[in-house]
Amino acid sequence: MSLTPRWSRKKPHFPLLAVLLLVFITCSILYNEFNIQQIHESPDHGSARSTQGISFTYVKPNLPKGASEVLDRFSSCNSTKSYSGKKIRWVNPDAESVRRRSTRQESCDVFSGKWVFDNQSYPLYEESSCPYMSDQLACHKHGRSDLQYQHWRWQPHNCNLKRWNLIGMWEKLRGKRLMFVGDSLNRGQWISMVCLLQSVIPANKKTMTPNAQLTIFRAEEYNATVEFFWAPLMVESNSDDPVNHRLAERIIRPDSVLKHSSQWEHADILIFNSYLWWRQGPVKLLWCSEKNRACEELDGLEAMELAMSTWADWVASRVIPLKKRVFFVTMSPTHFWSQEWEPGSEGNCYNQMRPITTEGYWGSGSDLPTMRMVDKVLSHLGSKVSVINITQLSEYRKDGHPSIYRKFWETLSPQQLANPASYSDCIHWCLPGVPDVWNELIFHFL
Ligand SMILES: *[C@@H]1O[C@H](CO)[C@@H](O)[C@H](O)[C@H]1NC(C)=O
Ligand SMILES: *[C@@H]1O[C@H](CO)[C@@H](O)[C@H](O)[C@H]1NC(C)=O
Ligand SMILES: *[C@@H]1O[C@H](CO)[C@@H](O)[C@H](O)[C@H]1NC(C)=O
Ligand SMILES: *[C@@H]1O[C@H](CO)[C@@H](O)[C@H](O)[C@H]1NC(C)=O
Helix, strand or coil: CCCCCCCCCCCCCCCHHHHHHHHHHHHHHHCCCCCCCCCCCCHHHCCCCCCCCCCCEEECCCCCCCCCCCCCCCCCCCEEEECCCEEECCCCCCCCCCCCCCCCCCCCCCCCEEEEECCCCCCCCCHHHCCCCCCCCCCCCCCCCCCHHHCEEEEECCCCCCCCCHHHHHHHHCCCEEEEEECHHHHHHHHHHHHHHHCCCCHHHEEECCCCCEEEEEECCCCEEEEEEECCCCCCECCCCCCCCCCCCCEECCCCCHHHHHHHCCCCEEEEECCHHHCCCCEEECCCCCCCCEEEEECHHHHHHHHHHHHHHHHHHHCCCCCCEEEEECCCCCCCCHHHCCCCCCCCCCCCCCCCCCCCCCCCCCCHHHHHHHHHHHHCCHHHCEEECCHHHHHCCHHHCCECCCCCCCCCCHHHHHCHHHHCECCCCCCCCHHHHHHHHHHHHC
8 A cells, every 4th residue: 555656747648547546545545434536537538528429318307206216325226338318408508698797707817816825814713713623624633733724815816805704704694594515625615614604603602413414504693504515416326425425336316406406495605516526437327217227327527517417407497696696616626646746756745835836737636628517517507606716726725635634534554654645635625724715705706
C-alpha cells in the first residue's frame, strides 16, 4: 500500500489502469461513512461517445409512485445490457429563457479573482466554537498546526463580494427553509453554513435532528431551518443511505426524482451539487418502466447527464423564481497530484500550506466535459437556477484539504502511517476554510 504516483505529465498516454489503481488506493481512505471512490481520468481520455446513429426514445420522468420497486443498497441488477439511447424528455426543454438571473451575467464575474491573506477578518468563526463541527473536517482538532488555511479571503478582480453579515443572512432566512441537497462536499458546505450562522442563537433555541438522510438545523427565533438532504446522485439510487453506501456498483433510476423531490420541494432556497460520485466508472440504469430488474450500463458522464435532465425537468416544471431560489454548485476540485502545480514533485495535498497563485490553474480532477454538460443543462433553465461556480477559485486551494488531519474511521496500517500522502484526504475541505467562501457567494446572490 505504499505505492507512490509515478506517471509523468509529459506523457499523455500513461496507462489508465495504473492511474485507476493508484487513485483507488489513495481513495480507499474514504471507505467509511463518507465513502467516495474517485477515479481520475485524464481529460485526453474524454468519453466522447458518438451519438450518431442512435435514435433516441424519450422517457418522461416522475413516474407515479408505486410504479416500481424500491431501490436500495440491497438491490442488484438481474441482467445488464448496454445503453439503448433513451433520453429524458423535459417539460419544456427548449424554452428560451427571457432573462437570466444568472450569477454569470453580472457586470462583474465574482468567480474570477484571487485569494488574499487576511488574518484580520478570517476565519469567520472558530473551529472549536461550533458544536456541529464534523470530525472529518476539524483539521486543527486533529493535529493540523499550520493554520494559514483559515485566513484567506476571496477577492474578485473587478468588484467586491457583499460583506458577510450574520444578522443580514438570518433576516434573509427568517421563516424559511434553506436546504442543501447532494454529497459529502455539499454536506461540508452545509456544516460550514450552520457554523457560520449558529453563534448568535442561544443554546436552548437551536436544535439539530440526529443524522439521517435529511438532517435539520432549526433556529427557533427566526423560525428558520438549514437542512441537508443526502442525494449524491440526485435521482433515486442504491446509494441513498447516508451511512451505508459502500457499494460495489452504482445503480440509479434515471427517470425517478419524485422520491427525492418530495423531500426538497417545500424548501424556499435549494443548493444542489453532484459530481464526484459520477467519476467511479460505469453506472447501471434501472428505468422505472423496466420489468425483471433489467439494467442498462452507461459511463458516468452520460449517466450524470440523464440524472441532471430529470432534475432539470423538475426545476423547469416546479420552480417559480419569485417564490423559490435554486442554486447549483459546480465541481469541487481534488488535489491528488502535486506535479500538476509543481512539476517534478511526487506528493499530493499533504503538507501544502499555501494556495496556488498561477492564474487560471486547472487540475485534472476537474473534468471539462462534465463542466460543459452542466453548463448546457443549466443554460436551458434560465433564471430558475443560479450557478455558484466554485471550481476555479477552489482549484487554487491545494492547501485547504484535511489531508491526514481528520478522523479516519478505519485503523491505519504502519505502512500507511509511514507514508502520510498515501492516505491523505485531498477531496474534502477543512473548516473553517474554503466552503465558508462558497457560502459567502450564496449570501452574495441571495
Ligand atoms: C497576521 O499576519 C501578520 C503577517 O503574517 C502577522 O504579523 C500578524 O501578527 C498576524 N496577526 C494576527 C492577529 O494573527
Ligand atoms: C414558520 O415558517 C414556516 C415555513 O417554513 C411557516 O409555514 C410558518 O407559518 C412559520 N411560523 C411562524 C410562527 O411564523
Ligand atoms: C430476473 O429475470 C428473470 C428472467 O428474465 C425473471 O424470471 C426473474 O423474475 C427476474 N428476477 C427479478 C428479481 O426480477
Ligand atoms: C465555471 O467557470 C469556468 C471558468 O472558471 C467556466 O469554464 C465554466 O464554463 C463555468 N461553468 C458554469 C457552469 O458556469
